[in-house]
Amino acid sequence: MAFLEINALRKRFGALEIIKGIDLTLEKGGFLVLVGPSGCGKSTLLNMIAGLESITSGEISIDGDVINDLHPSKRDIAMVFQSYALYPNMSVAQNMAFGMEMRGVPKPERDKAVADVAKTLQIEHLLNRRPSQLSGGQRQRVAMGRALVRQPRVFLFDEPLSNLDAKLRVDMRIEIKRLHHQTGTTIVYVTHDQIEAMTLATRIAVLKDGELQQVGSPYEIYNTPANLFVADFMGSPSMNLIEAKVSKTNGAASIVVDRPGAEPIVLPAPNSADATKLRDGGIVILGIRPEAVSDPESADRKSKNIATFASHVDLVEPAGSDTFVVTKIAGKEVTARMRADADVRPGQNVSFAFNLDKAVLFDPQTSRRV
Amino acid sequence: MSAADLITSPPAREPARHSNLTRVVIYGLLLLFAFVYLIPLVVMVMTSLKPLDEVTGGNMFALPHHLTFDPWVQAWGEARIGVSDTAGIAGYFWNSIKMVVPAVAISTMLGALNGYVLTKWRFPGHKLVFGMMLFACFIPFQSVIIPMAVILGYLGEIGNSLIDATGYAFGFGNPTVNLVIVHVIYGLGFTTLFFRNYYEAFPTELVKAAQIDGASFFQIFRRILLPNSTPIIIVTVIYQFTNIWNDFLFGSTFAAGDSSPMTVALNNLVNTSTGIVEYNVNMAAAIIAAGPTLFVYIVGGRYFVRGLMAGAVKG
Numbered sequence: 001m002a003f004l005e006i007n008a009l010r011k012r013f014g015a016l017e018i019i020k021g022i023d024l025t026l027e028k029g030g031f032l033v034l035v036g037p038s039g040c041g042k043s044t045l046l047n048m049i050a051g052l053e054s055i056t057s058g059e060i061s062i063d064g065d066v067i068n069d070l071h072p073s074k075r076d077i078a079m080v081f082q083s084y085a086l087y088p089n090m091s092v093a094q095n096m097a098f099g100m101e102m103r104g105v106p107k108p109e110r111d112k113a114v115a116d117v118a119k120t121l122q123i124e125h126l127l128n129r130r131p132s133q134l135s136g137g138q139r140q141r142v143a144m145g146r147a148l149v150r151q152p153r154v155f156l157f158d159e160p161l162s163n164l165d166a167k168l169r170v171d172m173r174i175e176i177k178r179l180h181h182q183t184g185t186t187i188v189y190v191t192h193d194q195i196e197a198m199t200l201a202t203r204i205a206v207l208k209d210g211e212l213q214q215v216g217s218p219y220e221i222y223n224t225p226a227n228l229f230v231a232d233f234m235g236s237p238s239m240n241l242i243e244a245k246v247s248k249t250n251g252a253a254s255i256v257v258d259r260p261g262a263e264p265i266v267l268p269a270p271n272s273a274d275a276t277k278l279r280d281g282g283i284v285i286l287g288i289r290p291e292a293v294s295d296p297e298s299a300d301r302k303s304k305n306i307a308t309f310a311s312h313v314d315l316v317e318p319a320g321s322d323t324f325v326v327t328k329i330a331g332k333e334v335t336a337r338m339r340a341d342a343d344v345r346p347g348q349n350v351s352f353a354f355n356l357d358k359a360v361l362f363d364p365q366t367s368r369r370v
Numbered sequence: 371m372s373a374a375d376l377i378t379s380p381p382a383r384e385p386a387r388h389s390n391l392t393r394v395v396i397y398g399l400l401l402l403f404a405f406v407y408l409i410p411l412v413v414m415v416m417t418s419l420k421p422l423d424e425v426t427g428g429n430m431f432a433l434p435h436h437l438t439f440d441p442w443v444q445a446w447g448e449a450r451i452g453v454s455d456t457a458g459i460a461g462y463f464w465n466s467i468k469m470v471v472p473a474v475a476i477s478t479m480l481g482a483l484n485g486y487v488l489t490k491w492r493f494p495g496h497k498l499v500f501g502m503m504l505f506a507c508f509i510p511f512q513s514v515i516i517p518m519a520v521i522l523g524y525l526g527e528i529g530n531s532l533i534d535a536t537g538y539a540f541g542f543g544n545p546t547v548n549l550v551i552v553h554v555i556y557g558l559g560f561t562t563l564f565f566r567n568y569y570e571a572f573p574t575e576l577v578k579a580a581q582i583d584g585a586s587f588f589q590i591f592r593r594i595l596l597p598n599s600t601p602i603i604i605v606t607v608i609y610q611f612t613n614i615w616n617d618f619l620f621g622s623t624f625a626a627g628d629s630s631p632m633t634v635a636l637n638n639l640v641n642t643s644t645g646i647v648e649y650n651v652n653m654a655a656a657i658i659a660a661g662p663t664l665f666v667y668i669v670g671g672r673y674f675v676r677g678l679m680a681g682a683v684k685g
Contacts, residue, residue, distance in 0.1 A: 052578050073584035085575035089597035098593075099583035146579075 003028035003186055004154060009058035011044055018044050020210040029184045035197040036207035042190045043158055049188060050079050050156050062153055078147035079156040084139045086131035093127040096146045117149045137168045157189040173199060194234045206230050228367040231287045239287045240334045248280035255286055257330050267307045270359040273370045285362040292358035293336035299353035307354045313346050418653035425649045441650035449651050452638030459655050462635035466615060469546050469631055473553040474610045481561020486591050489569040490577045506559025511619055522548045522624060545625035553614045561606050568602040604673040611666045632659050
């Protein structure tokens with residue numbers, strides 16, 4: 001039995017259904033990231049776990065105990081809010097000790113717990129300050145400290161990094177990851193930033209319109225997205241999606257991408273696709289990540305399934321570590337990731353190598369992966 | 371904008387060409403208006419420091435020849451108020467204090483509690499309830515005097531039966547208690563409005579965080595909301611204190627004779643129709659009557675505008 005279990009969870013505001021039947025599990029010590037565009041219900045779901053939103057139907061349990069009707073304070077959870085929600089009238093130490101004070105923990109014990117956590121988070125020198133005297137990053141740390149100090153069964157993070165500037169966000173992301181490794185706590189984390197999701201999670205749940213699109217490890221979500229939405233949402237730059245036709249000869253399927261005014265590109269079917277489900281002449285969407293489209297020299301040597309063709313370069317975006325090259329195939333923009341020093345200029349005809357080991361196929365009708 | 375911002379921010383625009391002339395006009399006008407506003411007070415203070423023959427015989431604007439504090443002593447402890455046997459306004463002053471302090475404290479606390487519930491513990495129909503409370507701000511006081519008198523009459527009857535039963539009225543029917551009740555009820559609309567608007571902008575996540583931390587309804591109110599409400603508490607206290615202290619209608623209707631508040635006593639002193647009118651004593655009494663509100667403004671004034679603005683603009 002999983003540590004955190006969510007069964008057939010629904011939330012309705014009047015006639016509007018926000019959460020449409022979600023099943024999720026998380027093992028003890030796991031790091032579950034709920035990710036999705038704004039309005040997908042991820043924050044509502046987190047608030048339901050916290051007990052700040054009521055549950056219309058379904059069940060949430062922690063360590064076997066159903067917590068549906070428990071008051072937030074009785075669920076043994078701690079939450080880090082997007083705005084940090086530090087009490088402005090209290091010092092950092094008082095902020096951190098407030099939860100224990102409310103639970104009647106004696107003062108010496110509270111002081112010790114606060115001191116321990118402050119040491120872990122390196123905020124000892126801030127303990128006597130007010131939240132208004134702290135910088136954004138320090139507030140973030142204090143907010144985490146307040147959650148940590150009570151040693152709850154589950155930590156809930158509601159977009160905790162979205163108010164920080166870009167550099168600090170990366171630092172804090174690493175910090176949170178390290179904290180998770182050190183303490184081994186169970187975390188549910190909400191974000192709309194797919195990079196945060198990829199880097200932090202042991203398990204990602206992608207939501208859209210209150211429905212679960214896919215649950216899996218970051219590797220699974222990234223490499224074998226369940227549908228077009230997940231493929232498009234996860235990864236930056238996002239996955240190239242190209243319309244193509246299936247051609248079958250003697251049971252071996254190949255993918256044909258028609259190009260107006262040029263030779264069609266014929267590619268072997270990716271290994272990830274179930275060849276028996278491919279119909280001769282059927283339309284599919286070929287999904288391939290920018291890093292699987294490269295210049296032939298930097299193509300993955302271990303891949304057994306590389307197809308090379310020439311195409312016209314539309315745009316070159318040097319990003320320092322890589323160069324992103326945009327070309328048009330079948331009217332769709334396709335982004336390729338090439339070496340940083342690749343000598344490519346707009347207007348040239350350049351060879352592109354498709355690593356089809358990393359490609360996936362989708363059915364345009366159902367938008368599911370084939 | 372804080373003082374530091376004012377210092378570091380550059381001048382908004384170039385000074386005007388005739389800046390000196392403009393300045394003279396501005397300061398001249400300001401001084402003129404300040405003078406107009408201060409004249410009555412100056413006359414009051416000077417009159418209160420003159421002997422009576424100097425007041426009746428001399429120029430109103432003349433400085434006192436014989437500086438005397440007798441009118442103040444008389445007003446406080448000796449003057450005859452209406453037909454009462456009590457001397458001076460001292461007793462009525464304390465009547466007002468006994469009325470205004472609990473009335474302000476209770477109406478402010480209840481307003482804060484209402485604002486807290488109406489913003490952070492919303493229930494179906496909260497808008498309707500708030501709308502009806504707002505309505506209380508627009509009811510003319512004159513129209514409720516008779517119903518109020520009926521209710522206070524019932525309370526008085528309860529007091530009488532309590533005296534019969536226990537020998538003690540527990541405050542029922544006491545004129546000061548009655549005035550506190552009346553002022554709390556009629557202040558509630560305003561105090562609720564003030565606090566609701568202030569708490570509307572108060573971050574709800576703080577309440578949620580406190581809930582997760584295990585704080586109860588009243589613990590959240592006392593530990594999180596109230597300590598962060600200083601500006602609006604001061605606004606409410608100033609507003610309520612001024613209104614209740616200056617109230618004449620309820621005071622003259624529901625508290626008679628020796629239990630009258632200050633405003634009623636001042637009226638009885640000044641409007642006496644027998645004997646000579648002691649202007650100097652009247653002026654001293656009027657200044658004493660205005661003193662407490664003045665004091666509250668001076669102590670809390672700088673928060674007043676700040677607090678009135680808070681909640682008007684979000685963020």
